[in-house]
Amino acid sequence: MNRFFISTPLGFENTALQEMKEIWPYLLGKDAKTHSLPFPDVSVLMGGLEFETELFQALQLNFFLKTANRLLLRMTSFRTKDLPKFYQKFKSLPWKEYLHHANVDWEVAAQKSRLNNEKRLQESAEKALQEIFAGQNGDSTCAAIYIRMEDDLCTISLDATGEHLHKRGWSVLKGEAPMRETIAAELLREMIGESTPAEVASVNLCDPMMGSGTFLTEARGLWSGQFQRDYAFKQWKKCPKLFLSSSFALNYEIPARAPFKAVLGMDINPEMPEIGLKNFNEVEAQLKAYQRDEFKSQEHKFWVQDALQGVDLPGALWMVVNPPYGERLPVAGKGGLKTLAAELCRLYKPQKLGILYPDKDRVQPAPNGYQIEKELKINNGGIRCLFTILTPL
Numbered sequence: 001m002n003r004f005f006i007s008t009p010l011g012f013e014n015t016a017l018q019e020m021k022e023i024w025p026y027l028l029g030k031d032a033k034t035h036s037l038p039f040p041d042v043s044v045l046m047g048g049l050e051f052e053t054e055l056f057q058a059l060q061l062n063f064f065l066k067t068a069n070r071l072l073l074r075m076t077s078f079r080t081k082d083l084p085k086f087y088q089k090f091k092s093l094p095w096k097e098y099l100h101h102a103n104v105d106w107e108v109a110a111q112k113s114r115l116n117n118e119k120r121l122q123e124s125a126e127k128a129l130q131e132i133f134a135g136q137n138g139d140s141t142c143a144a145i146y147i148r149m150e151d152d153l154c155t156i157s158l159d160a161t162g163e164h165l166h167k168r169g170w171s172v173l174k175g176e177a178p179m180r181e182t183i184a185a186e187l188l189r190e191m192i193g194e195s196t197p198a199e200v201a202s203v204n205l206c207d208p209m210m211g212s213g214t215f216l217t218e219a220r221g222l223w224s225g226q227f228q229r230d231y232a233f234k235q236w237k238k239c240p241k242l243f244l245s246s247s248f249a250l251n252y253e254i255p256a257r258a259p260f261k262a263v264l265g266m267d268i269n270p271e272m273p274e275i276g277l278k279n280f281n282e283v284e285a286q287l288k289a290y291q292r293d294e295f296k297s298q299e300h301k302f303w304v305q306d307a308l309q310g311v312d313l314p315g316a317l318w319m320v321v322n323p324p325y326g327e328r329l330p331v332a333g334k335g336g337l338k339t340l341a342a343e344l345c346r347l348y349k350p351q352k353l354g355i356l357y358p359d360k361d362r363v364q365p366a367p368n369g370y371q372i373e374k375e376l377k378i379n380n381g382g383i384r385c386l387f388t389i390l391t392p393l
Contacts, residue, residue, distance in 0.1 A: 002073060003052050004071060005050050005157065006069075007047060008049070015190075017049055019065050020049070022223075023254075028056075029057075040053045048068075050074075055073070055238070059071070059160055059240070059243065062161055064225050064226075066165075066182065066185035067185050069161075069164055070159060070161035070164060074157050075157060076089065078153075080154055081115065082115070083121075086124060086125075086154060090156060091132065095129065096132065097238050098236045098237055099133070100138060101142055102129040102133040103138045103140065104142060104143045108121050108146075110147075111150055113150060113151060114152055116149065121147055144162075145158060160232055160233040161233075163230070165182065167181075167229065168229065179211075179215075179356075179380060181214060184322075185218045187215075187320065187356065188222060191320060201260065203315075203316045203317070204260065204261050204264055204313065205320065206265070206313060206348075208307030208344060209268075209324070210267045210272060213272075213279050215320050216263045216265050219260055219263050221287065222259050223257060225249060225290070227248075227286075227290060250290055256287075258296070262315075269304075272304075273302035273304055276302050280300060280302070284297060317348060318352040319344060320355075321340075321344070323337065323340055325337075325358055337361040338361065341363045341367055342367035346367070351391065352390070352391055353389070355390070356387045358384065359386045362375075363386075369392060372389070373391045374388070375387070
């Protein structure tokens with residue numbers, strides 16, 4: 001058994017735990033068939049989840065968690081106040097089981113500890129690795145090692161993810177001020193809430209200011225794996241051979257389903273719907289590659305439209321929007337975001353409207369005929385925001 005830590009944005013911890021519970025029954029065992037391991041005991045911490053399980057199962061979480069940042073393998077935790085003890089403990093770890101050489105990236109953080117000199121900690125760890133590998137250095141880094149010192153507790157971890165998990169490997173083009181995919185996934189799951197898959201499948205999801213379509217691409221792949229990007233653990237000596245196969249994803253017995261009945265996107269910028277469509281098509285192409293005969297294309301439509309001019313959108317409708325802020329907002333001179341929320345409710349009468357905006361522009365009171373179901377604090381690109389979900393009275 002190994003110990004792992006899933007890092008998440010602050011406030012996303014419980015959503016990541018729910019994702020982990022949903023996908024756990026479908027993970028593979030070493031025989032490439034669905035495994036039977038019990039769900040581990042998970043500690044929910046500020047900024048992540050910590051748990052123990054088998055390496056083979058834990059690594060697969062990289063493919064499926066949409067609201068997490070990365071997965072770390074805990075190599076050890078110990079208390080120390082002196083550098084020689086840190087050096088000896090670091091050197092005693094089984095690095096040769098994982099690393100090919102001593103050329104690695106470092107993430108070192110130290111606070112509230114006797115050992116608080118991050119540069120000296122890294123130099124000590126580098127010296128230990130150089131001695132373990134007898135000076136063997138590859139042409140490029142083979143891993144990333146995380147060292148954290150807090151209150152004299154040292155935690156050493158090995159990054160199993162590589163590039164941040166918000167980089168899905170399927171968004172081809174970005175628009176102005178793009179939203180991170182992890183945020184889009186979190187907000188969509190908040191909108192879904194306690195709704196059953198059948199209830200969600202009867203709803204059309206519309207983003208009336210779609211930009212490059214992040215909400216809509218995330219909606220398409222919300223309950224699907226992402227297998228065509230690289231992950232750090234694939235460079236480990238200890239990487240399970242199954243995951244190096246180009247066809248291993250075909251072994252998963254996960255239902256191939258799109259969360260929503262259809263996804264709809266419009267934007268006043270004539271370039272954005274085309275960009276959004278390219279991104280959406282890339283998601284579908286990757287899903288089709290491993291879902292094969294079970295794959296069904298998601299009904300979708302993206303077009304150029306000023307959302308505030310109104311258009312007929314039949315059927316049960318949810319709307320989700322990350323509008324431009326400040327002067328870029330079309331209704332900035334008429335009440336800004338408060339007016340935007342009211343106009344979208346008046347024009348389209350959605351069963352749910354989720355709107356993300358700076359917290360200083362709080363939608364209060366709710367538009368006529370609507371109530372505030374939920375408000376969430378979100379950090380979006382360094383801007384303190386609120387995500388407000390409105391539902392009819």
